[in-house]
Amino acid sequence: MTKRFEGKTVVVTGGSDGIGLATAKAFAAEGAQVYVTGRRQDRLDEAVADIGFGAVGVQGDVGNPDDLDRLYARILQNHGRLDVVFANAGISETAALGDIADTHLDRVMTTNIKGTVHTVQKALPLMTSGGSVILAGSVAGSMGFGALSIYSATKAAIRSFARTWTTDLKARGIRVNVVSPGMVKTPAMQTYLAANAGAEDAMTQMIPFGRMGDSEDVAKAVLFLASDAASYLAGHELFVDGGVMAV
Numbered sequence: 001m002t003k004r005f006e007g008k009t010v011v012v013t014g015g016s017d018g019i020g021l022a023t024a025k026a027f028a029a030e031g032a033q034v035y036v037t038g039r040r041q042d043r044l045d046e047a048v049a050d051i052g053f054g055a056v057g058v059q060g061d062v063g064n065p066d067d068l069d070r071l072y073a074r075i076l077q078n079h080g081r082l083d084v085v086f087a088n089a090g091i092s093e094t095a096a097l098g099d100i101a102d103t104h105l106d107r108v109m110t111t112n113i114k115g116t117v118h119t120v121q122k123a124l125p126l127m128t129s130g131g132s133v134i135l136a137g138s139v140a141g142s143m144g145f146g147a148l149s150i151y152s153a154t155k156a157a158i159r160s161f162a163r164t165w166t167t168d169l170k171a172r173g174i175r176v177n178v179v180s181p182g183m184v185k186t187p188a189m190q191t192y193l194a195a196n197a198g199a200e201d202a203m204t205q206m207i208p209f210g211r212m213g214d215s216e217d218v219a220k221a222v223l224f225l226a227s228d229a230a231s232y233l234a235g236h237e238l239f240v241d242g243g244v245m246a247v
């Protein structure tokens, strides 16, 4: 079978767990040279071994621009170019209106907004025509889940970035799209479910498919958006949510 990403270099931020890890594995299995990032070195080492195919881990926090500079300097040195960026790293924290502290605002906005902006902006000098950027959004960016206002606002901003950046990058032939998962059973989600009795049943009832997603469900959509099969898709938001937004 033809490998769709043979000879391509791919970055997955937050690629050491959950959706990012599943996506990094899928890209690597399809021939890509994958670079993954994450803050915890031990978790990153495990992920790199799990991904195989010569994957490279570069420890770093997307909220720290210097860490991203180190990542891209290494890719420049090793490959001279970059074909795909999956700006996946993101955090979710709850705080109801009335309880929103500055520290909460700073943490979520630094990782989800500042981190996404720097991840993409710093990648641009390495990218050429035909390159693809995929941003991790969320159904939360279009919905009103309780106590999730800051997280949801960051995901709405990410959806907005894909529109503006599509225009900013049109002369360069780089496509920008958003993948917006619904409720996916990742370590982050498992932590939330463990702390909130009944949440899994309530979420499952919202999903037309009748099940929560797997990270692999999202990975397949990211590879589609990065591939030539999506050559005329730009500024688009692809919901991978078992039908939540569509039905």
Ligand SMILES: NC(=O)c1ccc[n+]([C@@H]2O[C@H](COP(=O)([O-])OP(=O)(O)OC[C@H]3O[C@@H](n4cnc5c(N)ncnc54)[C@H](OP(=O)(O)O)[C@@H]3O)[C@@H](O)[C@H]2O)c1
Binding pocket: 013, 014, 015, 016, 017, 018, 019, 020, 037, 038, 039, 040, 041, 043, 060, 061, 062, 063, 088, 089, 090, 091, 092, 111, 115, 136, 137, 138, 139, 180, 181, 182, 183, 184, 185, 186, 187, 188, 189
């Ligand atoms: N799971 C869902 O249901 C769901 C739904 C909608 C959208 N999403 C979005 O999908 C993305 C991935 O979510 P997930 O559920 O897979 O999360 P996860 O299970 O918590 O995994 C997050 C990954 O990102 C890394 N990471 C977190 N903060 C980082 C930072 N500041 N810099 C670099 N790496 C960082 C983590 O490693 P370290 O902790 O070691 O840094 C880990 O590898 C997020 O943007 C999330 O908002 C998820």
